[in-house]
Amino acid sequence: MSPATAYAVTGLALFALALFGFLVRGHLVRRIVALNVMGSGVFLVFLAMAARGEGTTDPVPQALVITGIVVAVATTALALVLLVRLHREVGRLALEPSRQPD
């Protein structure tokens, strides 16, 4: 297994773990964190794909990852503002009341 493959499989594992957390957990902060970890897994797979084989690293996936990081930051900021507003309106940190026992 080459280093690039090891990074790609690590990225896949990060994505799979975070996908499970994103779907199962009710706490919205956890979901937002899980979304970010999923994104990091995708970025890791992209960068590993760019670095596979001999010779120079492919700059196109690297540029796409830079774009993706900025979009992920913007998404996270908007999600957190939505969460603050939700908490102010209904006093909950989960979408379904059953997911947040008090």
Place this chain on the structure above:
Amino acid sequence: MFRAVDPPEPPFTFTDAALAAAIFAFLLAGTCAMLNLPAQPSPLVHDVAANLRASGLGNPVNAVLLNFRAYDTLLETGVIVVALVGSWMLATDASWTLAPGNFVTRHPVEPPLVVLIKALVPLVAISAFYLLFVGSEEPGGAFPAGTMLSAIGILLILARIAPPPARAGRSIRWTVAAGFMVFALSGSATLLVGREFLDFPPSSAKAVILIIELSLAPSVAMALLLLASGLPVEPGRDTPA
């Protein structure tokens, strides 16, 4: 503000276990796919290397970002502006003109913090300008530079040297929008000389990209600062930490 910081999660159900099994199967299939990939990288490496000089930049990643796939980057700057407008929409009418509250505390500012921030700000500013101009040949560019400039803004607000930015300010809105507008206008200007949208002519590509980068950096900095600053503190509802 959030008293129940970590509410207990409900117990795992049979559905959750089935979901875990499905995701594990996906992980195994993906691993098999990764292990069976062809060893040679994509042919795009050679396309970028062959056209690097025509892009006006020496750094292949920034050549992709700002020339070959400039459309992605243009839309990315649009995403930042739209995310900021979306976060502004969530402020109530009563708090609309108030300053955002994320970096505002009731505690007095510690003097060592002010000393540290006054020492850090010039260093971070120099690093940001260095990154902005080195981006044509080495890793750098408008986005890392803008991120560092927004960090300066956060440090100055934390030390109460600068007030938190008020969203109603017209100059702040122009600063946020300028990067996207200059980028879109430069891309449209290539239509006037008979080229495709955002297809910069090699002779002037470097100058156009420099103008775009110079206008993007303050826009990215201001937009990230405002996104990080969050919602205003509601009068009479929340108290700052």
